[in-house]
Amino acid sequence: MPTLxxxxxxxxxxxxxxxxxxxxxxxxxxxxxDEKAVEAELKKLYGDKKFETGRxxxxxxxxxxxxxxxxxxxxxxxxxxxxxxxxxxxxFADGNPQPxxxxxxxxxxxxxxxxxxxxxxxQTQNIVCVAEMSNGKLYSTKSxxxxxIGGCGG
Amino acid sequence: MISRRQFLQATAAASMLASxxxxxxxxxxxxxxxxxQADITRFDALGRLTILHVTDVHAQLMPLYFREPSVNLxxxxxxxxxxxxxxxEFRAHFNIAAGSADAYALTSDDFVALARNYGxxxxxxxxxxxxxxxxxxxxDDNVLLLDGGDTWQGSWTSLKTNGQDMVDIQTALxxxxxxxxxxxxxxxxxxxxxxxxxxFAFLAQNxxxxxxxxxxxxxxxxxxxxxxxxxxxxxxxxxxxxANPRWMxxxxxxxxxxxxxxxxxxxxxxxxxxxxxxxxxxGFDVDRKLASRVKGLDVILTAHTHDAMPGVLKVGDTILxxxxxxxxxxxxxxxxxxxxxxxxxxxKLMPVFSDAIAPDPDMKALVEKIRAPFAADLSRELGRxxxxxYRRGNFNGTFDDLICDAxxxxxxxxxxxxxxxxxxxxxxxxxxxxxxxxxxxxxMTYPNCYRTEMTGEQLHAVLEDVxxxxxxxxxxxxxxxxxxxxxxxxxxxxxxxxxxxxxxxLTELKSGKPLDASRKYVVAGWASxxxxxxxxxxWDVVEKYLGRVKTVRLExxxxxxxxxx
Numbered sequence: 001m002p003t004l005x006x007x008x009x010x011x012x013x014x015x016x017x018x019x020x021x022x023x024x025x026x027x028x029x030x031x032x033x034d035e036k037a038v039e040a041e042l043k044k045l046y047g048d049k050k051f052e053t054g055r056x057x058x059x060x061x062x063x064x065x066x067x068x069x070x071x072x073x074x075x076x077x078x079x080x081x082x083x084x085x086x087x088x089x090x091x092f093a094d095g096n097p098q099p100x101x102x103x104x105x106x107x108x109x110x111x112x113x114x115x116x117x118x119x120x121x122x123q124t125q126n127i128v129c130v131a132e133m134s135n136g137k138l139y140s141t142k143s144x145x146x147x148x149i150g151g152c153g154g
Numbered sequence: 155m156i157s158r159r160q161f162l163q164a165t166a167a168a169s170m171l172a173s174x175x176x177x178x179x180x181x182x183x184x185x186x187x188x189x190x191q192a193d194i195t196r197f198d199a200l201g202r203l204t205i206l207h208v209t210d211v212h213a214q215l216m217p218l219y220f221r222e223p224s225v226n227l228x229x230x231x232x233x234x235x236x237x238x239x240x241x242x243e244f245r246a247h248f249n250i251a252a253g254s255a256d257a258y259a260l261t262s263d264d265f266v267a268l269a270r271n272y273g274x275x276x277x278x279x280x281x282x283x284x285x286x287x288x289x290x291x292x293x294d295d296n297v298l299l300l301d302g303g304d305t306w307q308g309s310w311t312s313l314k315t316n317g318q319d320m321v322d323i324q325t326a327l328x329x330x331x332x333x334x335x336x337x338x339x340x341x342x343x344x345x346x347x348x349x350x351x352x353x354f355a356f357l358a359q360n361x362x363x364x365x366x367x368x369x370x371x372x373x374x375x376x377x378x379x380x381x382x383x384x385x386x387x388x389x390x391x392x393x394x395x396x397a398n399p400r401w402m403x404x405x406x407x408x409x410x411x412x413x414x415x416x417x418x419x420x421x422x423x424x425x426x427x428x429x430x431x432x433x434x435x436x437g438f439d440v441d442r443k444l445a446s447r448v449k450g451l452d453v454i455l456t457a458h459t460h461d462a463m464p465g466v467l468k469v470g471d472t473i474l475x476x477x478x479x480x481x482x483x484x485x486x487x488x489x490x491x492x493x494x495x496x497x498x499x500x501x502k503l504m505p506v507f508s509d510a511i512a513p514d515p516d517m518k519a520l521v522e523k524i525r526a527p528f529a530a531d532l533s534r535e536l537g538r539x540x541x542x543x544y545r546r547g548n549f550n551g552t553f554d555d556l557i558c559d560a561x562x563x564x565x566x567x568x569x570x571x572x573x574x575x576x577x578x579x580x581x582x583x584x585x586x587x588x589x590x591x592x593x594x595x596x597x598m599t600y601p602n603c604y605r606t607e608m609t610g611e612q613l614h615a616v617l618e619d620v621x622x623x624x625x626x627x628x629x630x631x632x633x634x635x636x637x638x639x640x641x642x643x644x645x646x647x648x649x650x651x652x653x654x655x656x657x658x659x660l661t662e663l664k665s666g667k668p669l670d671a672s673r674k675y676v677v678a679g680w681a682s683x684x685x686x687x688x689x690x691x692x693w694d695v696v697e698k699y700l701g702r703v704k705t706v707r708l709e710x711x712x713x714x715x716x717x718x719x
Contacts, residue, residue: 061409062630065395071407124653146631148396149619 033099038092038128041099045090051130051140056089058129058141067147069118072101076113076131076139080106086113088132095125121147189255189272189510195287200500201490203380204292205431206285209302209457210479212336212577213312213320215521217274217508218594219580220480221544222462224262227649227719230627232439237461237476248464259482259505260462266542269582272507276481278323278521279513280506284484285327286514296380301329301354302457302477303390303435307336308577310593311528316344319524324354326520331355331375335391335398335435335458339599342403346370357388357433359418360411370406374418382429382491385422387415389434391458393633399600401685410436410630412447419450428494431455438476439629445469452496453487458634460546460576464503473499480579482506532590537700541708543581545595548624549637549647550711553578553595557692558641560699561678565605565689568662569613569643571679574620574636587706592696596680601691603680610669613677614657617645622653643669643713650718663713 059073076086085108091101104115113131124147130140228238239247241263250256258268259275289297301324306317317340324332331354337345349356349371359373374387391397392410415432422430429452434441437458445454451472462478466487477485483503490498525532545551554572561570578595581587608616616638623633637647646659660669669675680692700706 063393063396063633065407065409066400146622148623148633149616 031097032095032122033093033097035094035126037099038094041090041092042130046130046132046138049138051138053139053141055139056129056131056141058127058143060127060143060145062144063146063148064121067121067123070121070145070147071116071118072127073116074104074114074129078113078133080108080111080113082108083134085110085134086131087134089113089115090130090132091119092128092130093119093121093125094128095123096121101127121145123147189507191283191287191511194504194507194510195284195291197288197291197486197488197502198500199292200488200498201380202292202296203382203384203429203489203491204288204297205384205453205455205485205487205489206288206297206299207302207455207475207477207485207487208281208299208481208483209435209455209477210304210460210577211276211278211301211320211481212304212308212479212594213306213317213597214276214309214480214579214594215278215311215319215323215524217277217280217506218480219269219274219582220276220482221265221542221546221580222260222262223547225548225716226461227548227625227716228439229625229649230629232442232629236467237438237459237463250464255505255507256464259507260464262544262547265544265580266582269580273509275508276506277508277513278327278481279515279518280508280511281481281484282327282514282517283511284504284506288486292380295378298377298379298384298386299327299329300386300431300433300455301332302433302455303332303334304336304457304479304577305332306348307339307599308594308597310532310590310597311524313593313597313599314528315524316340317348321348321352322520322524323517325352326517329354330377331357331386331388331433333357333388333390333433333435333457335394336598338390338394338403338406339398340402341599342406345403355386355388357386358390359387359414360392360408361390362407362409364405364407367407373414374422376422376425376427380489380491382489382494383425383427384429384431385418385425385427386431386433387418387422389415389432389436391435391437391634392440397633397635397683399683399685402599410440410444412444415444416448416450419448423450428491429453429489429496434458437629437632437634438474439632441474442467442469443629445472445474452489455485462503466499466501471496473501475501477503479577532588532593534589535586536589536592536697537587537704537706539581539585539587539706540583541706542583543585543587543706543708545578545580546576547636548574549714549716550639552708552711553580554639555641555708555711556699556706557595557680557696558639560696561603561680561692562641563702564695564698565603565678566676567605567642567678568664568675569608569677570641571616571677572639572641573679573681574624574638575681576634576636587700589693589697592693592700596691596693596696598681600681600683600687601693602682602687603678603689603692603695604682604687605676605678605689607674608677609672609674610660611671613643613669613675614660614671617647617657617660618654621647621649621656625649625656626653637714640713644715645713646715646717648718649716659715
């Protein structure tokens with residue numbers, strides 16, 4: 001992974017002449033998703049069902065250190081027994097070209113409903129995480145991640 | 155028998171008294187221009203444990219002038235609160251007399267006249283004298299000496315020796331531990347090399363390997379001092395990978411990692427710590443918020459934002475100390491430990507007046523030895539200034555105006571950008587501008603002065619992005635530093651607005667016309683965080699410009715108009 005990272009940032013620099021991060025922030029602005037796109041995805045999955053708060057521990061940085069690989073950790077509070085478990089977790093980003101980031105499906109045998117990955121974020125935006133329980137209950141939470149040009153430290 | 159509550163009140167009253175005349179008897183002595191070392195070291199000792207804190211030295215071996223900011227705005231909860239006070243408000247809050255030594259050390263107005271009266275501040279040989287004096291008074295075993303970081307960067311000698319000059323100084327001072335920020339810009343291999351070999355601890359609980367999330371450095375260390383067990387937890391700048399070139403430490407991640415600090419505190423207590431100290435490079439506002447959320451921290455030694463406060467700030471039971479920068483101050487905090495708890499404290503921000511403090515001979519010799527190989531470069535006179543040249547302040551400083559002018563001229567640009575660093579010394583009118591003075595404002599490992607094209611819209615986006623880094627109402631979203639300095643362009647900023655709504659009225663200064671969002675402008679800048687940035691080092695650009703103009707005369711910069719403060 002580190003090698004890939006290095007090459008990624010280098011390619012950007014060569015392409016944008018030293019203002020890579022800026023270009024990344026500005027270039028695709030017209031093609032971004034928005035809150036409505038995320039809502040539409042949720043409607044496709046769950047219709048008009050209501051979401052509750054709680055249960056989801058969504059761990060994303062406040063400020064992305066590298067917008068190309070932003071770490072995300074999710075964990076859903078659940079006994080994970082045959083009659084009470086987490087069926088699915090979906091993650092959306094409302095400022096990327098496509099809102100879908102990742103979907104996980106769980107079974108009671110998983111023992112724990114937790115997952116971690118990295119995602120690319122094109123700009124400052126909200127990460128929306130929803131969890132579907134075996135009894136049909138839905139939970140959601142959201143967290144903003146700032147993607148910045150960087151530079152200029154004290 | 156005095157109750158703990160009464161004791162705390164008495165201590166608070168004592169510190170009120172101490173700040174009533176500024177830095178105690180110093181103000182009066184100063185008025186008579188008879189500053190003495192004894193005035194600076196005088197301290198009514200408390201308990202057995204003394205913590206000394208120095209931070210953000212930025213590799214300044216020699217005494218220098220450093221003008222504190224005239225604009226230092228706080229947003230959100232920090233609005234109008236210390237340390238976001240300047241000049242008259244600062245003096246009123248801390249009961250400092252105008253024109254006194256403390257006014258000179260801590261505020262900016264009347265700087266030139268006061269600088270002539272009170273002289274330069276700092277110098278590692280003077281710091282060494284103060285440390286030696288406290289150790290002699292308290293006993294070596296009762297003193298803990300902590301360095302908040304930003305020590306290995308900021309001078310020509312530190313750049314040329316890869317920070318070795320400062321490591322030698324820290325070793326000679328016998329510091330116990332440090333944490334870090336600009337140190338990382340020496341590159342991961344060099345930082346690891348020093349951290350592994352140094353006789354002091356390099357503590358940073360919040361640095362992890364990217365792939366495995368394993369700790370890269372020792373998170374904390376417990377010291378037996380003053381009959382107590384003191385746990386020191388290190389916290390590097392959480393925004394290092396955003397504020398500085400990530401490619402210099404590509405395998406490391408940072409972040410505030412609040413939960414992990416709590417874990418460190420709890421583990422410290424479980425390991426028998428009587429006192430838990432966060433040696434932090436978070437920046438003051440971040441630490442103020444953190445103190446309200448992490449339980450069990452007795453002391454936070456703040457850094458990064460270069461604030462200096464002649465009194466502590468308490469958040470709950472946590473004491474916050476702000477020790478300034480550039481070697482201008484050394485903080486002394488005495489703690490009274492009873493029943494394995496902090497039951498009282500006494501604090502003094504010791505100002506390092508170089509004319510009043512006798513240099514420590516050993517340290518003086520070490521500093522001379524370090525500087526000798528670079529003497530010709532350091533003393534080379536590039537020009538003279540008729541104006542006060544300073545950097546610190548939220549929006550502009552004359553030293554950056556000089557750098558911006560140099561870039562416009564030497565790189566034939568329409569617009570220039572200079573980062574809002576908070577390090578770099580001050581020159582008073584009549585001073586020679588030596589290469590050393592330029593290096594003090596520019597010495598770093600990614601100095602290339604690029605020349606590129608940007609549209610008006612892109613420049614606007616850059617200013618908005620940087621402004622949000624400083625004026626986001628939640629300090630956890632701030633990165634420290636001041637606003638990027640702009641040459642050739644003026645603008646209005648409303649600091650109370652949210653991101654992308656703060657900057658308006660971008661105007662090309664030469665033509666007086668609004669900046670065209672779609673037109674491309676030639677832009678020069680330096681300190682890009684991107685790898686393989688091309689261009690001459692910024693100090694060469696400034697040297698060439700000074701060779702052309704010889705004498706610098708700068709009018710006050712009125713190109714940035716500030717609202718919502």
